[in-house]
Amino acid sequence: MRDSKSKFHGYNRRDFMLTGLGVAGGLALPTAFASRAFAADRPPIGTWPAGSAGDSVFIGITVPRTGAYALQGEDELKGYELAVEHINTGHPLIKKISPKTTKGVLGKTVKYGVADSGAKPNDAVQAEQRFISENKAVLMTGSTSSAVAVALNKLAQREKVLYVAGISGSNDTTGKDCVRYGFRQCFYGETAANAIGPVLLKTFGKNRKAAFMTPDYTYGHTVTKSMNDFLTKNGGWTMVTNQVSPLGAPDFSSYLTNIANSGAEILVNVNWGHDAVLSIQQAKQFGILPKMKLVVPYQVPFLAREVGAETMEGVYAATDFWWTLEDKYPLAKMFVEAFDKKYGYKPEWGAENAYMEFALWAEAVEHAGTFYPPEVIKSYEAGRKIDSVVGEVYWRAADHQLVRPVIIVRGKKPGDMKNKEDFWDVTEILPGAPLMQKPDAFGCKLGDYT
Amino acid sequence: MITWTNFVSQLFNGLALGALLALISSGLTIIYGTLGVLNLAHGAMFMLGGYAGYVAYEATGSFVVAVIAGTLFLLVVGVAMERLIIRHFYGRPHEDQLLVTFGLGIVMVELVRLFFSSLSKTVPPPQLLSGITSMGFLFYPTYRLAAVGIVAVALLAMYIVLYRTRLGMIVRAGIEDPVMVDSLGINVYRIFMIVFGIGAMAAGFAGIVNAPVASLTPDVGEAILVQTFVVVVIGGVGSFPGAVLGGLIAGEIISVTSMFNPGYAYVMLFGAMTLVLMLRPQGLLGTKGRE
Amino acid sequence: MLRQRPYLVEALLAIGLIAAPFILPHLGFAPDTVNRILVWGLFGIGFDILFGYTGLLSFGQSAFYGTGGFVAAYLLTRAGFPYVLLALILGMIAAAAVGFLVGLVALRRTGIYFAMITVAIAEVFYFVEFNPLAHWTGGENGLPGVPAPTLYLGFATVHMSTGWSLYPFLALCYFIGIVVALRIVRSPVGAIFSAIRENPLRAAAVGHSVHTYKLAAFVIAAAYAGLAGGLLGVLQAFMPPDAFTFETSGQLVILTAIGGRGTLFGPLLGATIWLYLQDYLQGSLGLGASWKLVLGLVFVLLVAFLRHGIIGGITDLYRWVSGRAAPAGTEETASLPGFEIGETQDASAAGTGRAAAVAPPPARRRPAPGFTGPILHATGLCKYYGGVVANADIDFSVNRGELRGIIGPNGAGKSTFFKMLTCEVPPSSGKIVFEGRDITGKTVTEVCQLGLTKSYQVNQLFNRLTVRENLTIAALAELRGKFRLDLLRSLRTFPGLREQVDHTLELVNLVECRDTPVAQLAYGEKRRLEVGLALASSPTLLLLDEPLAGMSPSERAETVTLLRSIGEGRTMIIIDHDMDALFNLAERITVLQEGRVLVEGTPDEIKSNAAVQEAYLGGVHGVIDE
Structure with a gap:
């Protein structure tokens, strides 16, 4: 970098509209100088060219x-x-x-x-x-x-x-x-739901009763909706209860009590991070697992390590990658x-x-x-x-x-694990393209290049 | 999920949940009542108790040892904290005490993260108490059932200490009128140290008793701390029976509301607190004039 | 230090803000970091008025930060509202309105209780933003795309975006924020805020509506928070949902404590240090996840060793270095910025000497129209505490201009009786009429505003304020009534204030120590100030609860002279154990025993009354003496 002394080197030209106020005025010069030195044809943009000017x-x-x-x-x-x-x-x-x-x-x-x-x-x-x-x-x-x-x-x-x-x-x-x-x-949510949905119908059959556990924010509600829409439309499943819990809840017992009394056969847990870990551990304590079948539509890194293989046995999850x-x-x-x-x-x-x-x-x-x-x-x-x-x-x-592709995994029986990190069986690798919505379906407008 | 069975189940669950909240809150409230210090590190102490128990459990494999270790370790932490730090803050404004305990809470959480990483740790319940018990109307984890009993015994022990011993009399007298106790020639500093130790111990005990219920992370205390505030405000700051009552009310509110609309369980809890403040600002069992 | 030049602080700040973009980059500050510091600083100004000046520690400021931020951001993004400045102001108003409602609930308690309630309230706000209002606030994704302001200057249009181009706007906001805040703390309201911090009980007793002033401080803090929240959105073109979290409130408290509370600039300095260290520990030192541990330790050490934050530490150091000129122990004073007085007048006043020469301030209040009876008339007053009778069936009447003494053995219920008369405690039954008005059940503040006040048995002073500041606060209650929101009015130019305070100073003979903080006064001086606080609001009826207690004989003599002089043209009721003094002073004496009126009469009648001697000496006849 030729002009390493200036902290403002390469700074965006838009930022110097205030020259009249005298604040940025003194700082604009080195920038303009540097820009000219590096790009004859293209105006500087973002941190370019300053960011890639050195080695x-x-x-x-x-x-x-x-x-x-x-x-x-x-x-x-x-x-x-x-x-x-x-x-x-x-x-x-x-x-x-x-x-x-x-x-x-x-x-x-x-x-x-x-x-x-x-x-x-x-x-x-x-x-x-x-x-x-x-x-x-x-x-x-x-x-x-x-x-x-x-x-x-x-x-x-x-x-x-x-x-x-x-x-x-x-x-x-x-x-x-x-x-x-x-x-x-x-x-993401949509591909996860579209990937795991057919697997669930294939594995558990039609017309089942499902309880959902949803973290109370937009991500949770969207995934739950995608999952539920798919399962009701294509498999005639019913959502018997949807337990919405706040982020970082210290205890899930009241939600789990409702689920225990709901008569559900399958538990779809959309929680993420430690919320997922804790809710699954406590579902096990309440005997909801393995009585109900657990499904994790959006897999959480370290979930199986933290919850333990016994609990995760037979659990279906959609994920990005598994080491096997x-x-x-x-x-x-x-x-x-x-x-x-x-x-x-x-x-x-x-x-x-x-x-x-x-x-x-x-x-x-x-x-x-x-x-x-x-x-x-x-x-x-x-x-x-x-x-x-x-x-x-x-x-x-x-x-x-x-x-x-989206990877569908199923929790291994502890006895079948080849080593202590062998928690999941990869059951399916689903090509990505059919799982995705049309590019504009969720209202994506990319915006400008410059 | 509004069925009779579920209602009874939730009532019971609320009791179990409330008992634990009561235990954690009681430590906070007696420290505040006696020393006039609101310990913002209380949630971190709860977490620390869990981790101390976890270490002991990993070393010995015994849950009983873990409970003892978690409790004693926090007694030591509490006494040390009082002697080394809190003591120098009695003469200073309340706000300084809040600030220093707030800072200490951060230090404790991050120290634990440094040593144990953020990967959650599990302490399994003892063999005898693992599994599920059928209660007719619902299946309930055996350990949680037992925990209700354990907490009840601990609360009873605290009650005896506070209401049936000389120390307890002094402590309660101190809550009523600190100046008077001082003038009786009782060494208040020693009493303060003991009370802080007991309060910390209660948090540590609650932490390790809760560990088989909810796995440990360094952040486990933060959500609890806010709930204990609500409990203490509902029950009356400085009141031990208030903490117990407040804990039970909070547990029932969370559980019963979740039956109607789980998303609103915590809002109802805060709503109840606001209601108490409007109608009885000193808390349900608090005495007027204590600030 | 800066007393003679009232605009020096503002000028220095302006210079600093203009110089910052030329200096800070060389110290390793990125422009966005500087902007962020300004937003924290602005957020903190309001909080410092609430915490540092009024003494209310709130852990719930995030509620207002978020409210202001989201209202502004919603208007500017989803609602398509085009005026950035107006949106910011609307956000600020919304935050203030919400602050008013929250304050109504939270301020029902004080101290730690208050702190806990604010935590809980902030949690509710976070939840509400995250869930029921997610449609408007974007839930966990927040509101992206908040535009930056565009200024039309007539001859040119200034577009701001990020970094230094936004800096002048934020710096201007901060500057205005400080100027307004300085006006507020230098206004009568600011003085009363400090009084509330020091001694809320006395602030109420001298006639200020403490609760309303607290609410005012709370709303001011909320308004600042709201504006800062809006600017946060503008600063990063995105309104983050975590503006609402408890951690945001906690960080604000930390920043203020680090910088120094009660300084207005504390949060700015605290934010500078915190953000710098956060970068430095993670970046240059490469501490990774343990940066927070180190910062936590730094914070604990700062709280432990620097009581008033860094600014406080620097002030102490300055005083220490500049050495013996300053009186010892000044570090405990927190001066009100508005109390600046010209030196010339002081020099002349210092020589005036003894107080007795000064005429007392007139008792200024008028009775209810057409009223002629006794100034105070109590009938059937009873007070029970549980089953214990403190006072029973007291009928008591005092005429205008009378000087009444009340005596009685310990436990006779004298203090409870006084507390009922001043409406500090409500009677269990009975009625109190003051100047023809029924005052039973009124508050101590209302009664003081009517012209009835008391000096306390145990000193109730504003300890970290100077003598002059103490008296000013009492005088303000008379001049302004129990509540007035003259936030921008200067205390120095308040008509009649200086005269009234100076007069009281001379009257209670505290001219020489008028600029000494109360904490450094001798005991006798404090007692005189205690009386002075009651006097400064020029009451028609003055109650004095043991004004001579704990004084040396010479101090007593002096105080008796003082009492005699202030008693002229005023009605006074005095409780004391020094019967000689009382017999000397009072025209009539009421003797209380076991909660009842034993006898009432002239001093001579009382001295010779057998029942009184019985009460005091248990039947052994003799001369009454202490």
Whole structure:
């Protein structure tokens, strides 16, 4: 960077409209100078070109490291770290996903900063804004809930800095709150419901009675609705009760008492994070499990480890990834081995999602041949078939959602587990495209490139 | 889910839930009543009791040892906290006491996270109490049934200590009139230390007794703390019987409301608190004039 | 320190805010961090008025932060309302309105109870935002797309977006916020806020409607929170649902405590340190998840060792360094910014000497029209506490201009009787008529406003305020009535206030220590101030509960002279154990025994009354003496 002394180097030109007030006036000059030096034909946008002017580029990561989602946040962070390491060293796995990669991205080393978001949108936005203005981040990432993902989506569009979502299950992230600068790799409410629904009908038959446990926020209500709509329409199921509980409830006994008295045969638990863990553990205590069959439409990383294999036996769940996919996909095997070697456990889907987000970004940038965001976005939108840890995938240009399979797993009998982390049987791998809604069905309008 | 069976079930569940809330709240309320310190670290102490018990359980495999360890550890923590920190705040405004206990709560939670990570920990109930008991109208976890009894015994023990011993007389006299106790030549500081220890112990005991019911995370105390506030406000700040009554009322409100509309269980709880404040601001069993 | 230049603080702040974008970047502050600090600072101004000035610690400020934020954000996004500034103001009004309603409930209790209630209320708000109102608030996704303001300056249009371009707008908001807050704390209302913090009981007793003032402080804090909430949405083009969480309230409390409460700038400084450390610990030190542990420890240490936060610490250090000039122990004073007085007059006043030379302030109130009977008339007063009879069947009457003494052995029910007369406790039965008005069941504040007040047996002073400030608060009650919202009026230019305070100062002979904080006064001085507080509201009927208690003989003599002088043209009732003094002072004496009136008469009659001697000496005849 030629003008490293100026903190405002490369700062957005829109920000200097106030020159008349004399506040920003003195600061505008170095920016204009720097911009001219780097881009004769394109005006600077977001952190470009300042962010990629040196021999390294910076990624801003915010994950929850304290609070209710800290566990998932730390797992996600490991996936990011591994991806960065692989990108910088030109690991064979990255080269499989992004064949053009040598070392780094376009020859530049990837650096990153991590900030604790506490799973709070406000803190996440705060941290990313700092990464943008201070470190000239070229990419933002991290979320364990859609609240954060949506907030960062909007930040990305405003700041014109790319954002790849972490864990985000809401339809809104690539639905009504989608943006041109945001991308999502993982599965979501709609695909989860459409994937697991037929499996449930096939396994449990028609005209069953189901009790739902729903966390009381938009994500919970949407997933419950998608599931219930599918099951009533296609299988004649009835929802006998829907127990709505607040986030972070310390006890589920009153909800479970209602369920116990509801006469349901199947328990669909939409709760997430520790709420899912606790509600399932307590359902077991109440004898609701295994009397009722448990279904988890949107799998929670570490769920089986925390709840225990006895409880999870026979439980159906939809997920993004499970490590035994290594038997089917060579890339999955490489990923699981590398991860296990570095961190000493098999990766959960949060880590896989994180790894893939970075790998896919590296792929897009290499293909674009530039960090210029509109070009990178167009590279994403080109819809290339890309090899991934779950086979061939591609981006859907209209809503920036990755078209990728959804994995259906069933809890193993403790006796059948080959090792202490062998919790799930992968029963089905459902291709993504048929599971997805039409791109505009949830009101997605991507917005501008510049 | 409004059926007769379910109603009876929920009434019972409310009792079980309320008993536990009563136990946690009683520690908070006697500390406040005697020392005039609202311990915002109380939720963290509840959590700490669970973790101390967990460590003991992992080492010995005995639930009884875990309960004893969790309780004693918090007694030690409570006494140490009083001697090293809280004591220096008696002469300072109430707000300072709130601030320092608030800060200590954060430190405790993050220390536990540092040592135990955020992965939830489970302490299973003892063999004898695991499983499910049929009560005719509902199946209820045996341990939860037993916990009602355990909590009842603990509350009774606290009642005896507070109402049938010399120490208890002094403590209650102190709640009524701290100046008088001081003038009787009783070493108030020692009493304060003991009371803080007992209050912390109650939180620790509740923490480990609750551990088989709800798995442990570093954040387990936060949601509980707010609920104990509501319990204490309903029952009357500083009143031990008030905490018990408030706990039971809170448990029943949460349970019974969930029968009609589970989403509103907590709103009803806060609504009840507001109602009490409007009609009887000192709380159901609180004495007027105590602030 | 800055007394002679009233606008110095404002000027320094303006310079600081203008200089900030040129200096802070070199210290490692990103523009958005600076903007965020301003929002926290603005949020904190209101909270500091509530907590630092009025002494009400609320853990529920997030409720108003969120309310203001979401009202503004909703208007600007979903409702398509085009005027950013107006939306911000509407959000602020909504927050203030909600604050008013919440205050009605929460302020029914004080102290820790109040803190707990605010926690619970904030939780309800979070729930309501998250669920029943999710349609309007976006639930857990919040409201994205909040536009930044655009200013039409006539000759040019200024678009603001992020970073430094938004900074001038936020800085201006903060500046206005501080200017208004300074006016508020320098206004009579601000003085009364401090009085409530120091001694709510006395603030009520000198005639201020404490509850209404508290509600005012609560609403002010809510309004600031609402505006800050709206600006948060503008700042990040997104209104986050977590603005409503308990943690937001908690963080505000932490920031204020770190910076220094009762300073208005505390939250700004606290936010600067907190946000900087948060970045520094995670970024430069790479502490990862344990950043919060370290910050928690830092916070505990700060609370333990720096009682008044960093600003308080700096002030103490400044005093310590600037050394012996300052009187010892000043660190406990919290001065009211409005009490600034010219030095010239003080020099002359200091020489005036003894108090007796000064005429007492007139008893200014008028009786009810056409009223002529006794100024105070109580009939059949009884007071029971459970089964215990404190007072029974007391008939008591005092004429205008009379100086009445009340004596009685310990436990005769003198203090309870006084408390009933001043309406501190309601009688179990009976009736009290003051100047022809039935005052039974009125509050102590109302009665004081009518012209009946009391000096307390145990000093009830505003301890961290100076003597002058104490008297000002009492005088304000007379000049302004029990409640008035003159938030922007300067205390210094309040007509008649200075005269009344100076007069009382001279009367109770405290001119020389007028700028000394009460905590540093000698006991006799405090007793005189206690009487002065009652006098400063120029009552028609003054009750004095043991004004001579605990005084040395010379102090007694001085106080008796004082009492005699203030008794002129005024009705007074005095309880004391010093019978010689009372017999000397009073025209008539009432003797209470076992809760009843034993006898009433002139001092001479009382001295020779057998029943009185019986009561005091248990039948052994002799001279009554203490």
